[in-house]
Amino acid sequence: MISWNDYQYVLAIFRAGNISSAAKHLKVNTSTVFRRLEKIETIYNLKLFERHRHGYVPTEAGREIIIAAERIEQETFSAERALTGKDQKLTGRLRITSTESLAASFLSRHIPPFAEKYPGLYIEIISDNQRLSLTEREADIALRPARPTEESLIGRKLSTLKWGIYGSCLHYESGQIQKTSDLRTKSFIAWTGGPLAQQTTDWLRKTIPDVHIAYESSSMLTNAQLAINSHNLILLPCLMGQNWHELVPVFSPLPDVEGELWLVTHKDLQKNARVRALLDHLANAATGDRHLFQGEN
The missing domain is CATH 3.40.190.290 (D-Maltodextrin-Binding Protein; domain 2)
Known part of the structure; x- marks a missing residue:
């Protein structure tokens, strides 16, 4: 039998397309990834990837493992969100993602007073123009310049x-x-x-x-x-x-x-105490910044 940890290795190789990039994502060395793949292939007596010059391509058996791994991953994310949603402690880590411009001009001014008010929280700002997934817990909250379209997400228009x-x-x-x-x-x-x-x-x-x-x-x-x-x-x-x-x-x-500015989170997290606190704080901050959003001197 292989464990969920083994499935994660297979998923990482599939998504990265090669051993070295998968190792970087998993934060291990390449030999560890290679040995883990050999172990899984030995257990099943099947080749999971064809080694091509341009990368690792899953075989038919590999695709079966990948489908199963993705299903387990989504169930794991769902369980984590459900448990996190019940957490009413104002302690722990909060991850918020936005574009670099919103991070520099909005979050940089309003996160410090929030952090001072709740010293038990550790705030991580991910300023990246690539959209991160709230469903897969890459972030807890997102500032987006568009209304969310995913059914699993809820949003509040700030301005x-x-x-x-x-x-x-x-x-x-x-x-x-x-x-x-x-x-x-x-x-x-x-x-x-x-x-x-x-x-x-x-x-x-x-x-x-x-x-x-x-x-x-x-x-x-x-x-x-x-x-x-x-x-x-x-x-x-x-x-x-x-x-x-x-x-x-x-x-x-x-x-x-x-355009529009939306504050977005996953439905499972809307009642989480620390997520709720930051959502309310940023919504109030946006109200105070209305003249800046509208270009009023």
């Missing part, structure tokens, strides 16, 4: 997110540009990446057909620093632009560009 055009305070004044036609002589820094980034670039090209884009970056934080150190303008969520002291709102808020 509408207005956008604006910002520039360095060394070269521009607040409200300096009054109409979009005056933007045609300006150069911009583009944000590249996912669908939201594409929306901002599409807006620029639609509003200013011959727009000049000086350079681009996949990081909104990098773009803000680029704007500070140049004459170029940048599109930013007002929350971020209003908090960046070396930037000024040159043309803000934009009349036809906006």
Whole structure:
């Protein structure tokens, strides 16, 4: 018989595609992963993976093990969520995930007072533009710029997110540009990446057909620093632009560009005491930040 720990090794190899990456994920050395795979294959007298130059590909028998492992994994996650949901202690670890810009402009201001109020809690902020799974307990709470669509999640809309055009305070004044036609002589820094980034670039090209884009970056934080150190303008969520002291709102808020900010958790965790406490704290903080979300001075 093999244990759940063995199944985790098979899943890690399948998801990583090779031994070394699986070892890094499991936080063990490669020889440990290799020996564990050999042990499982010996027990079943079956080959679970074909070793190809481009990676480990599961055999038919391997796929059967992987399906079983994923089923066990989901049951384990479900049990953990159910137990965590009944935990009413304001102690332990809380993981919250958001984009890097929301982490820098919102969480960085509001997590410290929460941590001071509840010293028994350990807060981990995961600022990553890749969406982490709340179902698989990669995080307990998420700040997302879109309504959750998964049935297992619940969300609270914190605010509408207005956008604006910002520039360095060394070269521009607040409200300096009054109409979009005056933007045609300006150069911009583009944000590249996912669908939201594409929306901002599409807006620029639609509003200013011959727009000049000086350079681009996949990081909104990098773009803000680029704007500070140049004459170029940048599109930013007002929350971020209003908090960046070396930037000024040159043309803000934009009349036809906006998004939403949602606070999301798993249904099984909504009654957990520490999750509830942080959800309420961030919701209250968002109410106080309404003028920043809306681009109001």
